[in-house]
Amino acid sequence: MRILLFGPPGVGKGTQADLLSKEYNFTKFSTGDFLRGQISLSSPLGIEVKAYIERGSLVPDDIIMRLVRIFLSENRDGNIIFDGFPRTMNQALMLEKVLGEVDMSVDFAVELHLDEEEIMRRLLSRQHCPHCGKIYNNVTDIQENGGICSTCGHTLMKRIDDDEAIIKRRIKVYEEETKPLVDYYKSKHVYRSIDASGSRDEVFNKISEIINEYTDKK
Numbered sequence: 721m722r723i724l725l726f727g728p729p730g731v732g733k734g735t736q737a738d739l740l741s742k743e744y745n746f747t748k749f750s751t752g753d754f755l756r757g758q759i760s761l762s763s764p765l766g767i768e769v770k771a772y773i774e775r776g777s778l779v780p781d782d783i784i785m786r787l788v789r790i791f792l793s794e795n796r797d798g799n800i801i802f803d804g805f806p807r808t809m810n811q812a813l814m815l816e817k818v819l820g821e822v823d824m825s826v827d828f829a830v831e832l833h834l835d836e837e838e839i840m841r842r843l844l845s846r847q848h849c850p851h852c853g854k855i856y857n858n859v860t861d862i863q864e865n866g867g868i869c870s871t872c873g874h875t876l877m878k879r880i881d882d883d884e885a886i887i888k889r890r891i892k893v894y895e896e897e898t899k900p901l902v903d904y905y906k907s908k909h910v911y912r913s914i915d916a917s918g919s920r921d922e923v924f925n926k927i928s929e930i931i932n933e934y935t936d937k938k
């Protein structure tokens with residue numbers, strides 16, 4: 721089963737993808753994680769990718785697709801959750817092609833919804849641990865821990881990219897580049913929309929319903 725999770729920044733895609741992979745044994749594909757993995761392995765692709773990142777340029781789609789091919793060859797059982805990927809129509813079309821090569825397709829494209837005000841509120845209150853990378857989304861969590869990482873004890877910090885102007889720009893990029901996926905996946909009858917304004921568990925339960933409905937039918 722292949723699920724895509726997409727939605728604007730701050731909507732909790734990564735968190736939900738992690739919960740779902742634990743609960744349902746999905747393997748998560750996140751472009752960023754996979755790129756970092758290839759770089760640390762110093763694979764031929766990793767070396768190529770590193771050059772783009774060091775120049776500060778976007779990794780081109782054909783390289784991303786090579787990554788997806790490698791990922792699929794390593795995950796032949798096909799239970800995959802794509803976290804924040806594809807980001808653009810071009811990537812969606814390429815993903816369909818690459819999946820088609822191994823007789824797979826997208827079963828659900830789940831969009832997580834949140835209005836701009838709530839995205840701002842969440843992202844501006846977010847902090848992260850500069851040591852282990854853990855992200856704290858919740859103001860109460862941060863206060864209860866006294867601003868200290870509960871995993872490794874380092875002092876939490878705000879992320880540079882959680883600045884109001886940067887967030888606004890990221891939302892705009894989402895609207896322009898990723899939003900067209902909605903019509904595309906609607907036309908394939910795999911689109912689902914979920915209100916992400918509830919708690920982490922509420923959102924998780926809504927996604928679970930979609931998955932259970934699907935597996936019940938099989």
Ligand SMILES: [Zn+2]
Pocket residue numbers: 849850851852853854869870871872873874
């Ligand atoms: Zn930490």
